[in-house]
Amino acid sequence: MKHIDFYLDFISPYAHLAFEHLPEALEGLSYSVAYKPVLLGALLKQHGQLGPAEIPSKRSWTYRHVLWLGHASGIEIEMPASHPYNPLAHLRLALSTSDDGSISRLVAETVFRHVWRGGEEPGDATRLAALTAQLKPKREANSDESKALLKRNTDEALQLGVFGTPAYVVDGRLFWGFDGLQMLRAYLMGDAWFDGPQWTLADQRPSLLRSSKNQAPR
Known part of the structure; x- marks a missing residue:
């Protein structure tokens, strides 16, 4: 049986799509999965990248693309x-439900469905309170332990070369993206x-x- 570390951030619509599609994509195979929340913004910063939503034209394409992928794949x-x-x-x-940095499916x-279904405000205080009650965490979300688990997961992902979410690591090999599930x-x-x-x-x-200073003049 192969083990998959699935690195995710709930802000990523591609991570949501990949999470929902994973059982179908890997149907019939024997595997285990550890779902590990990471801070996508920290990954992007470390690699000197902008997020898709920080580039106006890419933001427009990304939102249309993920809605199309959901439509085409039958994912709400x-x-x-x-x-x-x-x-x-x-x-x-999510990590306040965990002792080791992995969360249950x-x-x-x-949490994914809280964000990506219904079209509501993800950070609304009333909705977050209801989500907290539903998850029944072991400790406060803002506890030092929960913060430390998030940092540990993010640092671990960076050491493995993860540059975005969703990312899957198996046998030290890195696979990335919703469309990477077929390759996985x-x-x-x-x-x-x-x-x-x-x-x-x-x-x-x-x-x-070339670096910008070495580029030929136009």
Whole structure:
């Protein structure tokens, strides 16, 4: 049986889609999953990236794309009233149900659907209070332990090379994105492609990217 570490942030619509689609995508295979909340903003900052919603034209495309993917895949999804929003409350709340940084599929499902179904405000205080009551956490969401678990998960993800969510790590190999589920399934099924040069040597070549100061004038 293969073990999958699934790194997620509830702010990510692609993580929501991947979470919902995972059982169908991996149907018939033997595997276990640890769902690990991470702070996507910290991953992006470490890698010097902007989030999709920070680029106006990409924001428009992303929202249309995820709604289309939900429609095409039969996954219920609706944009929340505000997006992007600050996901810290949801991440820490989810981790307040955990002792080791992994959350149950039920907890992940409950929080994802709180954000991505109904079109309401994710951070509304009344809704968050109801979500807290539903999850029955072991401690306060803003406790030092919950904060430490989130930082530990995020640091762990960065050490593994995770640059966005959803990300899946199996046998030290990193897979990313909703559309990466098909590739993940192939690996779990033992596709020999993953032992060949297409995987091992794909990035072993020089890059011709130049720093801005070395670029030729236009």
